[in-house]
Amino acid sequence: GETQADHEEVMEFIDEVEFDRLGVFTYSREEDTPAATMPDQIDQDIMDTWRDELMALQQEISIDKSAQMVGKTIDVMVEGYIAEDNTYVGRSYKDAPNVDGMVFFECDRELMSGDFVSVKITGSTEYDLMGIMEENV
Numbered sequence: 454g455e456t457q458a459d460h461e462e463v464m465e466f467i468d469e470v471e472f473d474r475l476g477v478f479t480y481s482r483e484e485d486t487p488a489a490t491m492p493d494q495i496d497q498d499i500m501d502t503w504r505d506e507l508m509a510l511q512q513e514i515s516i517d518k519s520a521q522m523v524g525k526t527i528d529v530m531v532e533g534y535i536a537e538d539n540t541y542v543g544r545s546y547k548d549a550p551n552v553d554g555m556v557f558f559e560c561d562r563e564l565m566s567g568d569f570v571s572v573k574i575t576g577s578t579e580y581d582l583m584g585i586m587e588e589n590v
Contacts, residue, residue, distance in 0.1 A: 454493035460503045467510055473518060474553055475511045477504050512579050519554070519577035526587055529556045531568040541586075543570070554580035561586075 467475065479500035482489045529543040535557075541564055543556050558572045571587035 454491070454495045455503075460506075464507065464510060467507065467514070471514050471518070472511065473547060475507075475514075476552070477507045477511070479504050516577075516579045519579060519582060522574045522582055523577055524574065526571050526573045527556070527582075527584075529558065529570055529572045531564045531566055531570060533566060534564070543572075545582075554582065556582045556584060558584045558586055 479497070480488075480495070482494070527545050529545055531541055531543045532555075533542050534540070535542060538557075539559070540557050541560050543558070544550070544553070545556060548554055548556075556572055556574075558570075560570070564570065572582075572584040573587055574582050574584040576583040
């Protein structure tokens with residue numbers, strides 16, 4: 454099983470590399486697999502703690518990376534419109550559906566899902582970006 458030293462090495466690696474995106478999952482013992490009978494299995498509470506520590510570190514990195522996007526213009530594929538906020542929502546080339554961040558932006562004209570637009574980024578959260586469609590800037 455993984456040791457505390459192994460976990461710390463992974464933490465240092467993530468801190469050094471600063472991934473744009475990172476998913477972390479705990480080991481799940483499956484019957485009739487070689488790994489299920491390996492010695493030194495780690496308790497679930499330790500796995501959960503280590504996972505949470507890895508994700509907390511990645512969240513800090515994501516906050517910094519998102520903030521670095523403010524002021525830049527990116528291409529966004531429109532996915533929809535949020536009427537109550539008068540805001541469009543879309544994704545950049547590096548954002549996968551259902552797992553990555555979104556780009557929320559203002560626009561003065563009607564857009565369709567699948568349209569590509571340039572959005573000037575004006576704000577950010579740890580995973581999402583906010584902006585204004587370029588022709589509206």
